Amino acid sequence: MTEQVIRKVLGEHAKLSVDSMALDPAADLYELGLTSHASVNVMLALEDAFDVEFPDELLRKSTFASIGAIRSALTELGAA
Amino acid sequence: MTSVSAPFTVAENAGLSLLARAEIVGRESAGPAAAEVDREGRFPHEALDALRVHKLLNCAVPVDQGGEGVSLGELCAVARILGRYCASTAMIFAMHQTQILSLVRHSTPGVTAFVAEAVANDYLIASATTELGTGGDVRSSVCAVARDGEAVSLTKNAPVISYGEYADAILVTARRTADSPPSDQVLVVCRRGDVTLEPTGNWDTLGLRGTCSPGFVLTATTSADLVVGAAYSEISSRTMLPVSHSVWSAVWLGIADAAMEKARSFVRSVARRSPGVTPPGALRLAEAAAVHQQFADLVAASAARFDAAASAQDESMSGMGFSLAMNNLKVTASTLVVDLVNRAMLICGIAGYREDSQYSLGRHLRDAHGAAVMVNNDRIMNNSAQLSIAYRGTL
Numbered sequence: 152m153t154e155q156v157i158r159k160v161l162g163e164h165a166k167l168s169v170d171s172m173a174l175d176p177a178a179d180l181y182e183l184g185l186t187s188h189a190s191v192n193v194m195l196a197l198e199d200a201f202d203v204e205f206p207d208e209l210l211r212k213s214t215f216a217s218i219g220a221i222r223s224a225l226t227e228l229g230a231a
Numbered sequence: 232m233t234s235v236s237a238p239f240t241v242a243e244n245a246g247l248s249l250l251a252r253a254e255i256v257g258r259e260s261a262g263p264a265a266a267e268v269d270r271e272g273r274f275p276h277e278a279l280d281a282l283r284v285h286k287l288l289n290c291a292v293p294v295d296q297g298g299e300g301v302s303l304g305e306l307c308a309v310a311r312i313l314g315r316y317c318a319s320t321a322m323i324f325a326m327h328q329t330q331i332l333s334l335v336r337h338s339t340p341g342v343t344a345f346v347a348e349a350v351a352n353d354y355l356i357a358s359a360t361t362e363l364g365t366g367g368d369v370r371s372s373v374c375a376v377a378r379d380g381e382a383v384s385l386t387k388n389a390p391v392i393s394y395g396e397y398a399d400a401i402l403v404t405a406r407r408t409a410d411s412p413p414s415d416q417v418l419v420v421c422r423r424g425d426v427t428l429e430p431t432g433n434w435d436t437l438g439l440r441g442t443c444s445p446g447f448v449l450t451a452t453t454s455a456d457l458v459v460g461a462a463y464s465e466i467s468s469r470t471m472l473p474v475s476h477s478v479w480s481a482v483w484l485g486i487a488d489a490a491m492e493k494a495r496s497f498v499r500s501v502a503r504r505s506p507g508v509t510p511p512g513a514l515r516l517a518e519a520a521a522v523h524q525q526f527a528d529l530v531a532a533s534a535a536r537f538d539a540a541a542s543a544q545d546e547s548m549s550g551m552g553f554s555l556a557m558n559n560l561k562v563t564a565s566t567l568v569v570d571l572v573n574r575a576m577l578i579c580g581i582a583g584y585r586e587d588s589q590y591s592l593g594r595h596l597r598d599a600h601g602a603a604v605m606v607n608n609d610r611i612m613n614n615s616a617q618l619s620i621a622y623r624g625t626l
Contacts, residue, residue, distance in 0.1 A: 167412075168412040181414070181415065181462065181464055182407070182411070182412075182415045182462070183412065183415070184412030184413070184414050184415065185414070186370065186371075186414045187370075187464075187468075187554075187614075187617075187618075188614070188617050191617050191618065191620060191621045194621055195620065195621070204623075205621070206623070207550070207551070207552060207622065207623050207624040208550075210550055210551045210552075210621055210622060210623075211546060211547075211549045211550045211551070212464070212465075212468065212549045213546075213549065
């Protein structure tokens with residue numbers, strides 16, 4: 152469920168060169184075209200979808216590097 | 232006719248501090264040639280020779296790799312001194328340091344060997360990061376690396392390559408493969424001998440004329456182990472952006488130093504003519520000195536922020552707060568340099584406006600205006616605007 156929501160957010164905001172629904176959870180999103188600009192939009196959409204706020208210490212590149220990384224960040228925030 | 236002359240030796244480095252060497256390069260080589268370099272838009276050969284003689288090109292390389300391992304703060308101090316004498320020389324120095332630190336800090340075996348070669352031969356290293364068709368976004372490439380066994384090749388239409396014709400190597404950004412998206416970039420080390428540069432324009436600019444930065448179509452074939460292993464996004468955010476913004480800001484501070492020196496000496500000469508009367512320019516000078524102090528403190532604090540994070544291998548370097556702080560440095564410094572040269576101009580009046588007076592500020596003013604347009608401030612602020620939506624901390 153959580154992963155589906157993450158994929159949906161990525162599909163809407165990450166501007167990847169591939170289909171976010173078919174992505175390997177470990178695939179490097181930056182290699183697939185995620186820019187720092189787009190990652191901010193992904194972050195905002197995740198905050199909306201999961202009703203959380205990313206603290207500053209999670210606002211770094213690695214947090215949004217893969218579906219798995221996003222998922223563990225959300226887990227850390229108690230959202231998934 | 233057969234007399235054997237003793238080899239010419241330079242009393243180099245003998246106990247001289249980094250800053251003393253920078254001062255010698257500035258005073259004896261860069262400064263005397265600055266007016267001609269600016270007028271003719273020519274490469275400052277004598278200053279580069281002096282930087283080599285005084286071993287300043289590799290001072291930031293770690294000691295165990297043949298350098299002196301100086302901090303970014305110290306590099307900035309050197310850039311500032313050079314900037315006071317010749318902004319073009321100082322910018323070339325600053326850009327070179329950014330390139331060599333990128334290689335040192337994101338090293339892979341092939342790159343380490345290249346750094347050793349660069350240190351041993353005092354290479355000057357340039358970069359080709361902008362490209363036609365990307366709208367000025369250095370984090371996006373059209374060209375891609377093509378692999379053929381151990382060889383890689385690429386062709387890039389670069390609107391500017393600073394001192395490309397005079398460099399011993401050029402670091403080129405390109406998409407990782409022909410199938411990679413524009414933002415998935417790598418940095419490729421190309422020795423000058425493996426590069427063809429076909430000029431596409433001139434470098435006839437208002438200021439920073441000695442950096443000799445026309446456009447070129449660059450074609451290179453190099454070896455696969457000279458493709459830096461780390462993703463360019465990492466190199467860019469952890470090294471290229473913070474280092475370049477710091478050393479550039481230090482160069483601009485040097486320009487401001489030069490303008491302030493002229494303003495101060497002008498006010499002093501007026502004061503000497505009427506002892507006991509505070510000259511009208513003195514108040515403006517005091518105000519300018521306060522701004523100048525902010526500028527100097529900002530550059531020093533930003534370099535210290537980098538040095539502290541770098542020595543701790545801190546994760547914060549990839550954080551938004553760090554990026555925002557470095558963006559702010561660039562935008563603020565590039566604004567302050569123009570402000571301070573303007574203030575100096577009002578203090579010196581017609582003597583500063585003249586091209587033939589000892590207080591002439593024309594070159595400094597023209598060089599200062601390069602600061603806001605090289606990596607345009609609006610582009611940087613747009614990036615900051617996006618980060619600001621997300622960032623919650625204090626800088």
